[in-house]
Amino acid sequence: MKIGLFIPCYVDQFYPKVGIATYELLQKLGCEVYFPMGQTCCGQPMANSGYEHLTKGCDANFIANFTGFDYIVCPSGSCVLHVKEHLHDQKLEVLATQLRNKVFELTEFITDILKIDSIEGNFPYRVGMHVSCHGQRGLKLSQMTELNAPFFSKPLQLLYNIKGLDLVSLSRKDECCGFGGTFCVTEEAVSVKMGLDRIKDHESHGVDYITGGDMSCLMHLEGILKRQKSTIKTIHIAEILNSLGN
Incomplete structure (x- = not known):
């Protein structure tokens, strides 16, 4: 299975260890993983700010870099959702459609494509799982609590059987x-207040780590934690899952 590893620009610049952990984890799970060196931003920041018409260069570059893979895997639900909903090219629309259907968030790929529902290992810490909005409400990685429906969570499914966690x-x-x-x-003020409320929930449960599938959310929470001089740390789920086999 030939995998194109899609790494968000903020992960590449600020949290390269998350990209490395994703790469190593996919290899351990039996995938043939490639990192296209010409990849850049997927265009999500521009689109979210109302400038989607300026992302054509990002779309063309994504198509050029990720054509030819069986699947495209990314450790970021928000970037995956952007590509799934916004990747277009007037000259190569058939190809763009194919790529939109091939891109998967990391835990989604592990559970839905590789059909792995648990990973054995050891991570002896108290952990809180932050569920990102794009992953939950856009990619349906987990059930929304306001719905009267059976609960499921693809990220949690991979963490449930971890020894010591x-x-x-x-x-x-x-x-x-x-x-x-x-x-x-x-x-900024509203954003920080929301972050403080989110952290308070984790603090009240005495966690050692806050994990999640979107490093952008964890980056936001990490900044607040550091300013508070908190002992709580953030860690991407790929890092936890990759550390288990070491």
């Missing part, structure tokens, strides 16, 4: 952290 049940399981991409810039 104490996965807490938060009071507000799917509350937004306030990051929201460019929202945290244009509405």
Whole structure:
């Protein structure tokens, strides 16, 4: 299975260890993984700010870099959702459609395509799971708590059987952290207040780590935690899953 590894620009620049963990994890799970060197931003920040018409270059570059793979895998639900809903090219629309159907968020790919429902390992810490809005409400990686429907969570499914990992049940399981991409810039005060509320829920449950599938959300929470001089750390789920085999 030939995989094109799609790494968000903020992960590439600020959290390269998340990209490395994703690469190594997919290899351990039996995938043939490639990292296209010419990839850049998928265009999500521009589109979220009302400038989707300026993302044509991003779309063309994405198509040029990720054509030819069986699947495209990314450790970011928000970037995956953007590509799934917005990747277009007037000259190569058939190809763009094919790529939109091939791109998957990491935990979605592991559970739905590789058909792996649990990973054995050891992570002896108390962990809170932050559910990102794009992953939950856009990609349907987990059930929304306001719906009267059976619960499921693809990320949690991969963490349940981890030896030593104490996965807490938060009071507000799917509350937004306030990051929201460019929202945290244009509405800084509201964004920070939402982040503080999110962290308070984790703090009240005594977690050692906050994990999640979107490093952008974790980056927002990490900044607030550091300013508070909190001992709580953030860690991407790929890092937890990859550390298990070491």
